[in-house]
Amino acid sequence: MGKLQRAVTDLRGEPKVVRQTPPILTDAGARASYSPLQRVRIADEVARVLFDEYGAHRKSERGEEETGWLLLGLRDTKEAIALATLPAGAEREAGEAHIRFNSGAQAVASRIVRQADRRLALLGVVHTHPGSLRHPSDGDFRGDISWVGQLRGGDGVFGIGTADGKYARPSDELWQPRANMFCRGDLCYSWYSLRESARSYQALPAEIAPGSDLALPLRAVWPILEEHAERLDRLARQQAKVEFECLTGSEHAALALMVPLADEGRSLRVVLTGKEVRYFLAREGSLLAADLSEPHADRGVYRLLAELAGEA
């Protein structure tokens, strides 16, 4: 505790907060001011997902196309910590030489992932290249250099996946031929940073750290996210306290969203599956199914809100 505890003890004018709720101390080194990125730490499950999904993509019908992911994580003073992958989505626009993500689904997914930790920021982009180009292309640079200014520190993390087999090994263990590369089987990822106003990408040393991919549970409901993204995002912007929950326990995965009502303990719940959208009213510990057939979740919520307002 040291100096912080002494400082807290010294604040005799504000004793209630200190005594009733001990502060949560973290060992984080985050500050508001950022230095250029010197390293990316990648949660081991994030790395595993990147390799697994790249491998699965190459075996799919669209395996000749480029694919990619967004990275969410924490931006520390000098390093980025990758903690979640948001896939390009089935509705991506891609070919052998380009990839544009389905950003609508990724936006809603970011809302869901960040419910647990509001510090999570967009760190950068991972995408694949055909052949052996292990560096972002000139076309990548033209887009990225005008985009990275939106990221924390004006600095982005960029991963390039390749599958030319140059660093192939028979085992499935991760290994690093260079400080900014990770390889597994015949797949490799090379890591770079790009800072606002920079003239080129810089090789970015990468390390694996223990940790989960916080977006992995969303894979089961990704088709639902893609189908309803625009309306879910609109609803989340209009109703500040909307919360999402991923329901994966039953046979079919579902996405639930909760809209709290003004009366304590009451809320509207919408459950989206691949086939239907169902509406419920949670009241005094019980869940009442609403007799409403409305495929658009936002419309359904507002129709129910209007009906409840009429009863008040």
Add this chain to the structure above:
Amino acid sequence: MDFRPLNDTERRQLITALRGNADTGSALLMDRRDTSFLGIAEEVTDEEVINAIKSVPCHY
């Protein structure tokens, strides 16, 4: 070790941070080297994240 008292600005920041912790559970950051108070964990708004996501350029 530095045992100097907090100045007015640091004291104000710490009080604000402690109130934030009590009210919303926001984390307090501690310097791993000397345990001094670094500030509060910086939260990122949905708008910032989503604007960046929706403007990701095409990659080649």
